[in-house]
Amino acid sequence: MNINQTAGCTILAIGIALGGFFPGYFYYNSTRDNRTVTVKGLSEMEVKADLAFWKIKFKTTGNDLNLLQQKMASDSLAIQKFLKEQGFADNEISVERLNTDDLKTNPYRSSEVNDSRYILDQTITVRTNQVDKVETALSQTGTLVSQGVILDNQEYSSPVSYLFTGLNEIKPKMLEQATKNAKEAAEEFARSSDSTVGKIKTANQGVFSVLPREQIPGMSENMQINKTVRVVSTVVYYLE
Numbered sequence: 001m002n003i004n005q006t007a008g009c010t011i012l013a014i015g016i017a018l019g020g021f022f023p024g025y026f027y028y029n030s031t032r033d034n035r036t037v038t039v040k041g042l043s044e045m046e047v048k049a050d051l052a053f054w055k056i057k058f059k060t061t062g063n064d065l066n067l068l069q070q071k072m073a074s075d076s077l078a079i080q081k082f083l084k085e086q087g088f089a090d091n092e093i094s095v096e097r098l099n100t101d102d103l104k105t106n107p108y109r110s111s112e113v114n115d116s117r118y119i120l121d122q123t124i125t126v127r128t129n130q131v132d133k134v135e136t137a138l139s140q141t142g143t144l145v146s147q148g149v150i151l152d153n154q155e156y157s158s159p160v161s162y163l164f165t166g167l168n169e170i171k172p173k174m175l176e177q178a179t180k181n182a183k184e185a186a187e188e189f190a191r192s193s194d195s196t197v198g199k200i201k202t203a204n205q206g207v208f209s210v211l212p213r214e215q216i217p218g219m220s221e222n223m224q225i226n227k228t229v230r231v232v233s234t235v236v237y238y239l240e
Helices: 003-034 065-085 131-138 142-146 167-192
Strands: 036-048 051-062 093-095 099-102 118-128 160-163 197-204 209-212 226-239
Touching (some): 167 197
Antiparallel strands (some): 051 160
C-alpha cells in the first residue's frame, strides 16, 4: 500500500469515528435535557407595616352657612391639636379642602322637607411611618367626639390603610429560601427515582404577594399592621 492509500484510509477511519461520535454526543445531550424535574419552593415571612394613611373625615349640618364654616374651622383645629398631642408632626398632617353640599339645589329633594339645608365635610390625612402611634390614636378618637366633632367614616371600609414598603429589602433572602426549599423537593424526588439532582435548567422567581397575617373574613391586608409576604418559585433541575 503506497503512502497516498495509507493517508486516504487514515482520513476515512477518522471520518467514520467522528461520524459515530457526534451523533452519539448529541443524542446523549438530548436525553439529558429530557431528564428533568420541575419543583416549586415556597417562602413566607411575617412583616410589619411601615407606612400608614389615616383619613379623618368630619362633617356638620345646618342652615346657617357662616356658622357651619366656623364650626368646621374649629373642629379642624381640634383634630390637628389632638394629632399633635398623639405625637404626630406637622409634616405628617395634611388638611384637604372643605366640601359644601347645598341640599336645596337637589332637584329631587322634596320642598316639604325641613331638614338642614347644608352639609359640610372635610378630611384630614395623616401619612406617617409611626404605625403604632396611629393604632393608639385611633382608639382615643372618642375624645374628639366628646368635644362635639362629628366623625364620618362611612365612606371608607377602614379609616386607616397600613402598607409595607420594604419588599425589595427582603426579596433576596426570600428567594434564597424558596430555592432551597425547591431543591429539597427535587432531591426527594431524585431519591425515589434513583437519580441525583444536577444543575438548574430554568428558574422562575414567582410573584411576591403581601397577605393579611390573620385570615379574617371581611378584613383585607391593608387593614392589618402585621402581614405575611409569600412567594412561590418554580425551578427546573437536571437529573443525573
